Amino acid sequence: MRPKTKLQEQVLGFSGILPPITLKQLEWGHKHCFDHKGYRTKKGITCLDCGHKFEDIKPSLLATIDGCVCQNCGTKLVVTDTRKLKDRQGAYYGIITSFKGFQVFRIFILQAAYKAGTPVCRKDDEIIQHWISPDGKHEVIAKLRNINWYAENWGGSMEIRDRNSDSYDINPYKIYPGRRVIPEVKRNGFTGNFYNISPQKFFKAVLSNNQAETLLKAFEISLFKECVRDPKRIDKYWASIKICIRNNYPVKDASIYFDYLGFLEYFEKDLRNAKYVCPANLMKEHDRLSNKKFKIERKKREEEKLKKALENEKKFNELKGRFFGIVFSDEVVSVKVLESIREYIQEGKLMHHCVGHSEYYLKPDTLVMTAIADSKHVATIEFSLKTFKIIQCRGVANQKPKFHDRIIDLVNRNAGLIRNRMKSGKNSNKAA
């Protein structure tokens, strides 16, 4: 991209005169980014770094400590038994520096190709520069990153790229320990620890966001990380967070804490009151309110369902009204047709099955009845209005009910009653 703003022109100009990576920085990167391997065969060990081959003097010891020092280049090697001759490694490597008042984070890609018997072949390439001004404005100068599912490569020249693209938001494997930091970064709380945040995001946050700076200085690290990730969420609850800071209340887990504040909001508690905002046992309070909310919401859902079900009452009456009043019994069991949606829901609750909430009441071709013995509901019967046979007869929790055979027999003997009502189309609430 061509530079479009003054800032972009400025950093592009500075980038052109930025000193190259030093040999010392490069050596450190190659030493710390890669595994240094020794390949062992029966003939001895080959150092993949310098290509030197030497005799395995303490084979049994080596096998246990799994490491040795190359007698030629002095590199500590991790030894493996292998007949392989080649190896390849690559890593992102970062250097933190400052230039003309800007905080700069440079990212290199280091590569190493190894072939037993010859010295390592190394390559280094600068791929990204993050330029961050003292007031937190950010520009990216980088090569073009091409990623597909089997490989990635960096091409083109170092030019202004989209600073919001994830492609350039890389957190390198290692960062060179010698760092140059602009005074504003130190002033805003940086003490050398990035807390696993990529340096570019870290610098940008502490230079541009007062809340991030405050959280970092107050050692509210979990909240600080959240502030880098989602500043809007921190801003929303800033009044409560300030109370935490004032009370030296450490928020160890921001995500649990924000859940908790959400519950406080739900129960309309005062989010500026330390009594609520700084609970002695966050986890316990979180779980307590979470359960309480869950129960309330469940009840609401049930009421909503009932309301919706009752709206179907008219349709239900049209479908099933003609069967209302049907009751038949023997000396032990009596069977009756369910006559309202409430009765269906009640039946489902009593019998611990799904007849109440699976809209059985709107099934046009079946009729649901309940069997009662000794004043207790013992079975729910679904009866086909097409074949005039029982489809299912279930007891509590879908178990085989007490008096099963007796109930089946009773219903079958009275199937004619239902068939007659079906034919007559009688639609009455009166008992037969």
Ligand SMILES: [Zn+2]
């Ligand atoms: Zn060596």
